[in-house]
Amino acid sequence: MLRTPVMAPLNMVSMINLESCVLQTPTYFSTAVLGSATNAFDVYNAAGAFQYSLWKNINDATHTVQSNTQSMSTLLKKCVNIDMTNKNNLASFFCDFVTCMQLFKITFGNTSFPNQANTAPFFIQYGVPTNGNYVYGYTGSTGENSTGTTNVTVSNLATMLGLMNTITFTITLISTTDTNSYRIAGPWIKMLMENPTLTDTSTTNQYVQFINNSFTLQVQGYDMINIHTTFAKSVLGASAAMDNLRLVPTDILWSLLITNGPNSKTYFSNMNSAGKVIYFMPIMEEIEIYFTDEWGDRIIDQLDFQMVLLLILLHLSLSLNLQQPREQGENLICK
Numbered sequence: 001m002l003r004t005p006v007m008a009p010l011n012m013v014s015m016i017n018l019e020s021c022v023l024q025t026p027t028y029f030s031t032a033v034l035g036s037a038t039n040a041f042d043v044y045n046a047a048g049a050f051q052y053s054l055w056k057n058i059n060d061a062t063h064t065v066q067s068n069t070q071s072m073s074t075l076l077k078k079c080v081n082i083d084m085t086n087k088n089n090l091a092s093f094f095c096d097f098v099t100c101m102q103l104f105k106i107t108f109g110n111t112s113f114p115n116q117a118n119t120a121p122f123f124i125q126y127g128v129p130t131n132g133n134y135v136y137g138y139t140g141s142t143g144e145n146s147t148g149t150t151n152v153t154v155s156n157l158a159t160m161l162g163l164m165n166t167i168t169f170t171i172t173l174i175s176t177t178d179t180n181s182y183r184i185a186g187p188w189i190k191m192l193m194e195n196p197t198l199t200d201t202s203t204t205n206q207y208v209q210f211i212n213n214s215f216t217l218q219v220q221g222y223d224m225i226n227i228h229t230t231f232a233k234s235v236l237g238a239s240a241a242m243d244n245l246r247l248v249p250t251d252i253l254w255s256l257l258i259t260n261g262p263n264s265k266t267y268f269s270n271m272n273s274a275g276k277v278i279y280f281m282p283i284m285e286e287i288e289i290y291f292t293d294e295w296g297d298r299i300i301d302q303l304d305f306q307m308v309l310l311l312i313l314l315h316l317s318l319s320l321n322l323q324q325p326r327e328q329g330e331n332l333i334c335k
Contacts, residue, residue, distance in 0.1 A: 006284040006311060015276040015312040016231065018254045020269045024304040025222045027262035028191035029079040032301040038199040039186035041072045041210070046179040050202065054101070054182075070100035076188065084219040085261060090167065091158035094124060099134045102126040103178070108160070108169045122160055124152050125174055167217040171210055182210040187297065191218050196297040221262035222293055227307075229253045230288040231277075253277055253289075265304075276312060 026032075041055035052066055055073050059066040075096055082089050094106060105125040125148065127136025133151040138144050141156040161167060183201040189208055190196040192215040200206040228251045237250040260266050287309075291299040 015278050016229075016253070017276045017310040017312060018227070018268075018270055019308040019310045020267075021227075021254075021256060021307040022265055022267055022305065023225065023256060023258070023307075024263060024265045025225060025258050026299075026301040026303070027084065027221045028188075028218055029076060029082070029084055030301050031077075031080055033187045033190070034073060034076050034080070036187045036300075039073070039188045040199075040201045040207070041182070041184050042201040044181040044183060044201070046181070048181070051180065067102045068100055069102070070096075072101075075100060087158040087162045088154065090161055090217075090219060091154045094157060094161075095135045095152070095154055098124050098126050103173060103175070105137075105172045105174050106169050107172065108167075109164065123148060124157065167219060168214060169217070170212065170214050173211060183207040184210050190293065190295065190297065192216070193218055195295050196293070197295055222258050222299075224258055224294045225256045225299070226292045226294075226296070227253045227256065228290050228292060230286075231284065 039055055040053070042053050043051040045051055052063055054066070054068055054071065056071050057063045057066060058068055058071055075093070078096070079089070079093055084090055084093070098104060098106060103126075105123055107121055107123040109121060122137065122139045124135050124137035124139075126134055127149075130151055133153070135152045135157075136148055136150065137152045138146050138148045138150070139152055139156045139160045141153075141159070144150045144152065144156070184192075184194070185198045185201050185207040187196040189198070192208075194208045194215070198206050198208060230251065236247040237252055256266065256268055258266050289307075291303060293299055
């Protein structure tokens with residue numbers, strides 16, 4: 001609610017402009033994102049029938065067909081309030097993933113790195129335990145076999161991840177006879193650079209295939225934020241409901257490029273009068289603001305922000321130049 005309502009005269013065109021904004025964005029590894037009821041990591045058989053959930057269940061007395069010792073939800077929640085841009089933390093997560101899921105092999109990138117002994121791409125997977133280590137693979141470190149039959153340590157993996165500008169990887173199955181379909185959906189997949197509005201693993205085109213798909217882990221958090229307001233109705237945008245093929249009016253006030261990492265502040269200052277948005281409320285008593293990400297998915301995390309809005313009133317004048325009709329049917333001329 002505004003302390004004092006803003007009243008715009010009827011003969012004025014009312015416009016709002018974003019002058020400045022300070023915004024602290026969260027990481028994708030947040031309780032709000034991971035706690036969504038639409039998050040899913042499901043297994044379907046070759047016939048398309050649902051088998052079990054890797055998102056919330058583990059191999060126990062009730063779910064004996066599963067091989068995972070921890071759920072995907074639990075693995076990701078371990079990363080909440082952890083700096084995932086730190087390569088040691090990131091390497092620990094990947095090692096936990098292959099150890100607890102046990103089905104999957106993670107191959108990082110498609111080429112070798114300068115300090116590797118040969119040209120084999122590096123990867124990790126679950127293996128027979130040796131000296132208490134269940135992570136097998138190859139990172140090009142001293143003592144490792146390029147066939148992936150030797151132990152991989154968190155330290156070795158962190159060193160290789162430090163050579164990557166973006167954490168890109170492909171998930172494959174260790175088993176060559178597994179014909180199941182592994183499907184992911186929900187807000188959590190935005191951390192894999194996938195559309196979080198896909199929320200149903202049982203419906204075609206409403207989920208993402210997890211196997212043989214290349215992902216980029218968004219450890220740096222949000223790339224952009226859309227600011228929405230109740231009074232902005234004049235901005236056109238592509239609608240997901242229209243398959244992004246036509247422009248429709250939206251309530252977007254501004255789109256901000258996020259230049260800093262998670263839990264760090266991004267500063268924006270508008271140095272010109274661009275971006276003015278018309279509003280059609282003669283009396284403005286409150287301003288409602290909410291945020292969406294680059295997919296149009298509403299951000300439900302708490303955001304720390306401060307913004308300055310500039311109200312612009314343009315005088316509207318209309319004059320009529322009346323002329324005597326010289327021919328039948330000629331109309332009055334309005335200027």
